[in-house]
Amino acid sequence: MSPITRVVARYEPTLPADDDHRYRTGAWQPTFTEWSVTDCEVVGELPDDLDGVYLRNTENPLHPSIGRYHPFDGDGMVHAVEFGNGTANYRNRFVRTAGFEAELAAGGPLWAGLAEPPSRSIRADGWGARTRMKDASSTDVVVHRGIALTSFYQCGDLYGLDPVTLEQLGPQRWDGFPAEGVSAHPKVDEHTGELLFFNYSTTAPYLHYGVLDPDGTLGHYTPVELPGPRLPHDMAFTEHYAVLNDCPMFWDPDLLARGVHAVRFHPDLPTRIGILPRRGGGDEIRWFEAAPTYVLHWINAYEDGDEIVLDGYFQTNPAPSSPPDASIEDRMFRFLDAAELGTRPYRWRLDLRTGTVTEGFLDDRTVEFGMINPRHLGRRHRHVYAMTNEPGWFLFNGIVATDVETGATQEYRFAPGEFASESPMAPRSGSTAEDDGYVVTFTTDVANDRSECLVFDVRSIADGPLARVRLPERISSGTHTYWMAR
Template sequence: MNQTGLTPKVEPPTDGLSLDDAALADWTRCGVPHLLGQYRPVHDEIDATDLLVEGELPEGLTGSYLRNGPNPLLAPHGPYHLFDGDAMLHGVTLGQSGASYRNRWVRSAGMMAEAEAGRPLFGGLAGFRPPPDDVMAKVGMMKNTANTNIVSHAGRMLALMEASPPTQVDPDTLATLGVFDYDGALAGAMTAHPKVDPATGNMHFFGYGPFPPYLRYHVVSAHGDLLTSVEIDLPQAVMMHDFAITDKHALFFDLPAVFDVNALMEGKPFTRWEPDLGARIGVLALDGSGQVRWSDIDPCYVFHFLNASEDAAGNIDVVGCRSSSLPVSFGDQPAADVSPTLHRWHIDAAGTVTTTQLDDRPGDFPRINDALTGRTNRFGYVGWLRDVVQGDATFGGVTAWDLERNESVTWECAPAEVCGEPSFAADPEGTAENDGWLVTLTTDLARDHSYLDVIDARDVAAGPVARVKMPRRVPFGFHGNWFAAD
């Protein structure tokens, strides 16, 4: 590839966070598996311009890619789970002036209390413990890490994690603005995977929790007003990470990953896999009216859905990455060595469900052109899982699916490289569903540096058309999105 760009200019922000020598010494003694290798945190915030570009950036790719993920400020002094880490946003901006990078921690009240104390104060999913009484009075029992996704709706940029309300950040500087609860109208938590209806601009989301009501469904208008909140009755508290919508319905998967609050308070694994309880899909009117219609399915777990759609006769198709059991470990609970694979659930107008496996290759982090959310889509993009060992996933490429033809191709990154979720960036001059690019952060573990890879969505197997070299290694994270300049 040809290379363009000047020598990168890297500067720390005047209000940035960085660790002192004592805190850095703690990190040198930290040998927690999910803080090593691809997960190893970075310890400061920087701004960088004039990034080196290998290849040629597409002319229409103007805007910013933001990705969220765990990056604990302080080294843990006890058990640590990958889901526990403080949120760090990594942003890459592309435009006529070239490519630039910025990273910022999401400054939660819990993280800032720990920064002031100079030590961890909160337990996590692998070993819960309440913070000191004075901190609990100010912050609560747990940190709102906001470490899972970053979305924009109604002019607000929101960092999300599923156990808390959203945290608003400044879209330009990535500065933390504070917890946002729709002027007090939002009760409970907000999923990290809201869906925006392309026809109305309304944002649809749910929140779950360990105490009744176990599930709430919400609708926010295109202008950012909370329109609807509906309580949905579940027989027990379950971990529900994602859901799907069509143009008429919201779809909830009630799967047997059951919460045990008493175990959590005792510092024990708090999620039990109980397949004897069964599993089911709930179908509710998109506006939240009426009753939920439930249909039984075989027990399984799904972290992420690709999309859903519905025909004029009321037949619904949902596509997602299905595991036969919960593939993530909590505490000393062993993770099942199961890998998610792409499946389709067909729900006919009478409520009968037929499940079909679409792929035998493991994959997750499925994405589409979001302009087709809730509508029939032909193309989908899935992170190809190179390896999964006891819940520890290594992504080694991207599989592009043509669901109409039942065909797929895969781009694999180099053996020493790992990548992440492929986010779709639409070509502003395009007319077809797959006119655009996929952007994903890729890390060369041997050389300890990262790239933003840009892949033509119409020719995924060809690999990146451009690689933007990051000024630093970017730790593995969760979800991100492309935000076009307009």
């Protein structure tokens, strides 16, 4: 069948016509059209047993920035491909947050972003651990209780969309919704139906952790005291525990007291990993000390006898230096370059009996944004699907599949000028083996001015994609993704 393509909406950006910002052009050129495409054109053949929806959130600015622009400031846009019966449908929609609506009405930016002090914002209200930020809800996306939830890395609302149609459902609040909001990277336990989440702020106790029950009610919420304001970006969980963190990369306390949000690495402090019973109070947390680093993303955690096994990405150089003549933007964007940060897969084993930590690298490759079979989150895993990084950029140029038990790897590199998204594993319908299924990813092909959704067999990623789903236009690069099986 031929694709049935419909333009749902087109937005008029207020970005400069001669925009040359490195994260608003090229692979990061924003998308301003919302599409619905039925029976997308497919090159190759889609598997009949690939049944579900692949969702990706995207930083996609509609307006220029107040001062310097950081790619994490962009408005949220969700892209989705629905698979079933060997066919694919595509949709994309802006996340119509309160901030998006306000700036749309004003015809320009109202809030300063990550690279500027909050005092530069025109509006005095806003969300975020820094306060007075626009909650762009552009970082992450998960599906809980059949609702796609987008979230923001500096904390804010959870915005709901229908995961198939992308119908806007608005902020998803519950009785007891925290005043601090919810951070990006809440976790869905497919075995229990619970949503585990955290938030952080610049005021004591600085961290909270909670559990949303399968029926959408708040089942647990507790403060977790930290020594001061921190910048946790992710969490993990096991069958019985939540895994939180206190990494020694955080705002300089002296500057923060003067309203300056300058991040500094503190190599004299350990990385602290907190193990808390999933329904435990904050005073029940046990802290384990490990080598100093910053962990942006964890891979997974599970229980192994008396030990918690925790996998994530250890930054060997959390504070990359810059040449003396480097611009402020050059210095800032070095923190987006995995090669500069030296992110490598790492394993911590936390002994609950003795309180000791055994730690070390799993591989010497520079990779990040690892995904596993979602049925194994919180349980023992063996297979990880991670992204290689384009040197000097926040762009993904390849996929590496790793067997963490044997160390065996397979890799697929994209063509020059073609960049991928975080690539979740989609279990084959009816499968039971951990590595039985597919890996899916969106691509932004600057060289050929197009975008596709690629489908790989997880056992033969190096052989290239089984199918390429053609999208109606080239889309912006983006960050986090989710696979919703049906």
